[in-house]
Amino acid sequence: MRASIALDDPARRAWAYLSRVVEPPCHELAALVGCVGPIEAADRVRRGLVDDDLARRTEARREIDHVADDLELLARRGGRLITPDDDEWPVLAFRAFGGALARAKPRTGPPLVLWALGPARLDEVAQRAAAVVGTRAATAYGEYIAADLAAGLTGHDVAVVSGGAYGIDGAAHRGALESDGITAAVLAGGLDIPYPAGHSALLHRIGQRGLLFTEYPPGVRPARHRFLTRNRLVAAVAGAAVVVEAGLRSGAANTAAWARALGRVVAAVPGPVTSSSSSGCHALLRHGAELVTRAEDVVEFVGRMGELADDQPRPGTPLDRLTDVQRQVYEALPGRGAATIDEIAVSSGLAPAQVLGPLSLLEVAGLVTGSDGRWRIIRTGPDQAAAQGSAARLV
Amino acid sequence: MRASIALDDPARRAWAYLSRVVEPPCHELAALVGCVGPIEAADRVRRGLVDDDLARRTEARREIDHVADDLELLARRGGRLITPDDDEWPVLAFRAFGGALARAKPRTGPPLVLWALGPARLDEVAQRAAAVVGTRAATAYGEYIAADLAAGLTGHDVAVVSGGAYGIDGAAHRGALESDGITAAVLAGGLDIPYPAGHSALLHRIGQRGLLFTEYPPGVRPARHRFLTRNRLVAAVAGAAVVVEAGLRSGAANTAAWARALGRVVAAVPGPVTSSSSSGCHALLRHGAELVTRAEDVVEFVGRMGELADDQPRPGTPLDRLTDVQRQVYEALPGRGAATIDEIAVSSGLAPAQVLGPLSLLEVAGLVTGSDGRWRIIRTGPDQAAAQGSAARLV
Missing domain, CATH: 3.40.50.450 (Rossmann fold)
Known part of the structure; x- marks a missing residue:
C-alpha cells in the first residue's frame, strides 16, 4: 500500500529521479535538495538550471527517466x-x-x-x-x-x-x-x-x-x-x-x-x-x-x-571489563587491609590455584596490588584518580 | 678456577651463608649488607646482633651452616x-x-x-x-x-x-x-x-x-x-x-x-x-x-x-609500526596532493586490489586520509602534532 501511494506521489517520484541522476554521494545535490526540496531540485536538474559543478555531475544522466519503471519494480x-x-x-x-x-x-x-x-x-x-x-x-x-x-x-x-x-x-x-x-x-x-x-x-x-x-x-x-x-x-x-x-x-x-x-x-x-x-x-x-x-x-x-554518551559513559571504569572470575576474586578482597592467597580463596570460594591468575590480571589493570604474598585493593576516590592513574601505569 | 677460589674467599662464603639464612627477598637483610658489607652482615646475623625484624626473619636458619657443602657442590x-x-x-x-x-x-x-x-x-x-x-x-x-x-x-x-x-x-x-x-x-x-x-x-x-x-x-x-x-x-x-x-x-x-x-x-x-x-x-x-x-x-x-630511552624513543611514530606492504603503499602516495587507487597501484608496484586494505589501515592509524576516491598523506610537522592528534582520534 505504501508502494502504490509512492507511484503517484510527486515527492517520491522526485526522490527516485534524484537517486539515479548522480553517482552517490554527491554533496552538491544534497545541498540543493536541502535548500529547495526534492521536487524543485529534480525539476532544476532535469532542466539543467543548476550550478556548474552539479551540472557536470548530472549531465550524463539528467535526461534518463526510469522513475515509473523503478517505482513499479519496487512496488512489485x-x-x-x-x-x-x-x-x-x-x-x-x-x-x-x-x-x-x-x-x-x-x-x-x-x-x-x-x-x-x-x-x-x-x-x-x-x-x-x-x-x-x-x-x-x-x-x-x-x-x-x-x-x-x-x-x-x-x-x-x-x-x-x-x-x-x-x-x-x-x-x-x-x-x-x-x-x-x-x-x-x-x-x-x-x-x-x-x-x-x-x-x-x-x-x-x-x-x-x-x-x-x-x-x-x-x-x-x-x-x-x-x-x-x-x-x-x-x-x-x-x-x-x-x-x-x-x-x-x-x-x-x-x-x-x-x-x-x-x-x-x-x-x-x-x-x-x-x-x-x-x-x-x-x-x-x-x-x-x-x-x-x-x-x-x-x-x-x-x-x-x-x-x-548518556547510556554508557565511556571510557568505563576498569571494573566494567572484569570477567566473572576476576570480579569474584576482586570482591573477595577485604575492604580495608590485605589478604593472602589462601584467605582470598576462602572468601571467594575458589581453589587457591585459581586465585593467582585473576589477581595478577587485576594487578596489571591497576586494581589491586600485591606485596610479600598479601594483596589489597587500590582505591580510586575522586581525589585519588590522579594517583591511581600513575599507579596503573606503574603496575 | 673461579669456583675453587670461591671456596676460600671469605666474601663468597659470607654471600653463600646470607643466601640461605632468609627466605628471599628480604629488604632488611639487603639493607644491612648495603651498610656493612657481606662479611660483617653475615657475622652479625650469625651472632643475632641485628634489629628485631631481621632477627625474626633469620632466627630459624641462622645457626645452619651449609656454606662449605653448598660451595663444593657448586664447584663440582x-x-x-x-x-x-x-x-x-x-x-x-x-x-x-x-x-x-x-x-x-x-x-x-x-x-x-x-x-x-x-x-x-x-x-x-x-x-x-x-x-x-x-x-x-x-x-x-x-x-x-x-x-x-x-x-x-x-x-x-x-x-x-x-x-x-x-x-x-x-x-x-x-x-x-x-x-x-x-x-x-x-x-x-x-x-x-x-x-x-x-x-x-x-x-x-x-x-x-x-x-x-x-x-x-x-x-x-x-x-x-x-x-x-x-x-x-x-x-x-x-x-x-x-x-x-x-x-x-x-x-x-x-x-x-x-x-x-x-x-x-x-x-x-x-x-x-x-x-x-x-x-x-x-x-x-x-x-x-x-x-x-x-x-x-x-x-x-x-x-x-x-x-x-636513548636507543628507541617510545612511543615511536606510527610509521614504525607499519608492515612492509603498508609502508610500500604509504611511500607510493605523493608528497603533495592526492592520488587515486590506480595511481597508487602504479607507483607502489602493487595491484590495485592490494592497495585498498593497507590504505584503510593507514587511514585508521591517522596517517592518510581518503576522500572521493583520492588519498593523501596527513603531515605531522612540529606545529601540526596537536592537529594530527585530533585527526587520529577522528579518523
Missing part, C-alpha cells in the same frame, strides 16, 4: 523508498556524517535516499546494531566465529548488519537468521541485482525476514568504488563494527576506517597468528581497535545512536 | 655465585627494583646473590633478552608459536628467558636451543633440584649451553610462593615479557604483572577465541599489552636495559 517486489521525509529515516545514525567529519571529508555524506526491502524498519535496526564484517576468504574458524557472534548478538536484541558478501558477511547474516534475529544487508548495487549471485537465496531470505537496502536504484551493478561507498553505510547504521577475519589487504579494513571516522567503536576478533586471514584483525588491534571474543563484548559497545 | 658442577661485587651482576636490569617500585612494593627487591650454571654471562643476557612465558597447559599452536618465536628472537641476538616449566616455557627454551641461540632458565629452587623432573634433560642442556640461575641455594625445593618470587627475576632480566598462551587463571599473568611493575614491555600473542589457552592473552591485550605475532615485533621492544 514489496519494497519501499526510505527518504529523509519518512519516520523510518535513521536521523541519529546519519547525523555522524556532519560536524567534524563533514569538514574532514567534504565529498562524502549521508545517502540521499534508500531503496529498501524487508519487514525490519531501518530506524529501529540502527538504534541497536553491530556491523559484523570480514574477508571473503574466510577460514572455517572465521565463519564459525561470525555466525556464533551474530547469533549471540541477536540474542541480546542487537541487529547484525553486513555487506552480503561471501565468507564472513554471509556467515554473519546466516547466524542471525538461524537464531531468528534481525539482520540487514547493505548492497552495492540495485535491489534487483543480487550480488554475489551465489548468495541470491540468502539475500532473498534477508529481504523476507530482515532488511535489504541500498542507495543505488534498480539495475545498478556493483562496482569496486560502489563497495567502498557502500561500506560507509554499513558502518553508519551500526554502533560498532566488528572485523572477524581480514587479511592485511582486505577491504574490511575500509569499513573499520569508516566506523572510526563516524565515531563508532571499531572492534576486531583475534585469531591464530599463523593465519593470514587474521592478520588484518591483529593490525587493527595494534591500531587501537577493541579486542572482542564473544557477543557480550560487543553488546557493551552498542548503544542507541546519539544516546550512547 | 662447574657453577658460580654471582654477587653484586661481580662484573656479571646485571646492575641495570636490577635497578628497576628501586625508585617508584621500591616505594610501591617495599617488601620486594633485587636478589641478594644468584647461584648460576652455564657458559652465558647474565649481564650479557640481560642486555638483550625477551621473556617468553605461558601456561603449562599449552596447545600444539602455543608450543609451535613459542618455539618459533624463540628461534626468531635468537636469530636477532635476543636471549630467551623463561621458567623451565612444561608447556610454553619448555617450548621456548627448546626453540632457542635448536637454533643455537642463548636461553636462560630462572629456577624456583636450588640448581641441584631439576624441576619439573621431566625437564631434567632440557635443564641440563640449558646449563651446558645457556644459563641456569636461581636465588635459592642448593637443596631448596620449589614451592608455590617461590614460583611467584622467581617470576620477578624472569621479568627483570628481560626487556619485554611475551605471554604466548595463558588461561584466565594462569600464573603467566604474574610474570606479566612483574614486567609491567618493572617498566618492561608486556606483550601477548593472540590466538583463537575458541581456545581457553589464549583467553589470558586476550585479557592482557585488553589491558594494554602489546600485540605481537612474530619475533620482529618483539625485537623492537628489546633494547639494552637502561639505554632503552
Whole structure:
C-alpha cells in the first residue's frame, strides 16, 4: 500500500529521479535538495538550471527517466523508498556524517535516499546494531566465529548488519537468521541485482525476514568504488563494527576506517597468528581497535545512536571489563587491609590455584596490588584518580 | 678456577651463608649488607646482633651452616655465585627494583646473590633478552608459536628467558636451543633440584649451553610462593615479557604483572577465541599489552636495559609500526596532493586490489586520509602534532 501511494506521489517520484541522476554521494545535490526540496531540485536538474559543478555531475544522466519503471519494480517486489521525509529515516545514525567529519571529508555524506526491502524498519535496526564484517576468504574458524557472534548478538536484541558478501558477511547474516534475529544487508548495487549471485537465496531470505537496502536504484551493478561507498553505510547504521577475519589487504579494513571516522567503536576478533586471514584483525588491534571474543563484548559497545554518551559513559571504569572470575576474586578482597592467597580463596570460594591468575590480571589493570604474598585493593576516590592513574601505569 | 677460589674467599662464603639464612627477598637483610658489607652482615646475623625484624626473619636458619657443602657442590658442577661485587651482576636490569617500585612494593627487591650454571654471562643476557612465558597447559599452536618465536628472537641476538616449566616455557627454551641461540632458565629452587623432573634433560642442556640461575641455594625445593618470587627475576632480566598462551587463571599473568611493575614491555600473542589457552592473552591485550605475532615485533621492544630511552624513543611514530606492504603503499602516495587507487597501484608496484586494505589501515592509524576516491598523506610537522592528534582520534 505504501508502494502504490509512492507511484503517484510527486515527492517520491522526485526522490527516485534524484537517486539515479548522480553517482552517490554527491554533496552538491544534497545541498540543493536541502535548500529547495526534492521536487524543485529534480525539476532544476532535469532542466539543467543548476550550478556548474552539479551540472557536470548530472549531465550524463539528467535526461534518463526510469522513475515509473523503478517505482513499479519496487512496488512489485514489496519494497519501499526510505527518504529523509519518512519516520523510518535513521536521523541519529546519519547525523555522524556532519560536524567534524563533514569538514574532514567534504565529498562524502549521508545517502540521499534508500531503496529498501524487508519487514525490519531501518530506524529501529540502527538504534541497536553491530556491523559484523570480514574477508571473503574466510577460514572455517572465521565463519564459525561470525555466525556464533551474530547469533549471540541477536540474542541480546542487537541487529547484525553486513555487506552480503561471501565468507564472513554471509556467515554473519546466516547466524542471525538461524537464531531468528534481525539482520540487514547493505548492497552495492540495485535491489534487483543480487550480488554475489551465489548468495541470491540468502539475500532473498534477508529481504523476507530482515532488511535489504541500498542507495543505488534498480539495475545498478556493483562496482569496486560502489563497495567502498557502500561500506560507509554499513558502518553508519551500526554502533560498532566488528572485523572477524581480514587479511592485511582486505577491504574490511575500509569499513573499520569508516566506523572510526563516524565515531563508532571499531572492534576486531583475534585469531591464530599463523593465519593470514587474521592478520588484518591483529593490525587493527595494534591500531587501537577493541579486542572482542564473544557477543557480550560487543553488546557493551552498542548503544542507541546519539544516546550512547548518556547510556554508557565511556571510557568505563576498569571494573566494567572484569570477567566473572576476576570480579569474584576482586570482591573477595577485604575492604580495608590485605589478604593472602589462601584467605582470598576462602572468601571467594575458589581453589587457591585459581586465585593467582585473576589477581595478577587485576594487578596489571591497576586494581589491586600485591606485596610479600598479601594483596589489597587500590582505591580510586575522586581525589585519588590522579594517583591511581600513575599507579596503573606503574603496575 | 673461579669456583675453587670461591671456596676460600671469605666474601663468597659470607654471600653463600646470607643466601640461605632468609627466605628471599628480604629488604632488611639487603639493607644491612648495603651498610656493612657481606662479611660483617653475615657475622652479625650469625651472632643475632641485628634489629628485631631481621632477627625474626633469620632466627630459624641462622645457626645452619651449609656454606662449605653448598660451595663444593657448586664447584663440582662447574657453577658460580654471582654477587653484586661481580662484573656479571646485571646492575641495570636490577635497578628497576628501586625508585617508584621500591616505594610501591617495599617488601620486594633485587636478589641478594644468584647461584648460576652455564657458559652465558647474565649481564650479557640481560642486555638483550625477551621473556617468553605461558601456561603449562599449552596447545600444539602455543608450543609451535613459542618455539618459533624463540628461534626468531635468537636469530636477532635476543636471549630467551623463561621458567623451565612444561608447556610454553619448555617450548621456548627448546626453540632457542635448536637454533643455537642463548636461553636462560630462572629456577624456583636450588640448581641441584631439576624441576619439573621431566625437564631434567632440557635443564641440563640449558646449563651446558645457556644459563641456569636461581636465588635459592642448593637443596631448596620449589614451592608455590617461590614460583611467584622467581617470576620477578624472569621479568627483570628481560626487556619485554611475551605471554604466548595463558588461561584466565594462569600464573603467566604474574610474570606479566612483574614486567609491567618493572617498566618492561608486556606483550601477548593472540590466538583463537575458541581456545581457553589464549583467553589470558586476550585479557592482557585488553589491558594494554602489546600485540605481537612474530619475533620482529618483539625485537623492537628489546633494547639494552637502561639505554632503552636513548636507543628507541617510545612511543615511536606510527610509521614504525607499519608492515612492509603498508609502508610500500604509504611511500607510493605523493608528497603533495592526492592520488587515486590506480595511481597508487602504479607507483607502489602493487595491484590495485592490494592497495585498498593497507590504505584503510593507514587511514585508521591517522596517517592518510581518503576522500572521493583520492588519498593523501596527513603531515605531522612540529606545529601540526596537536592537529594530527585530533585527526587520529577522528579518523
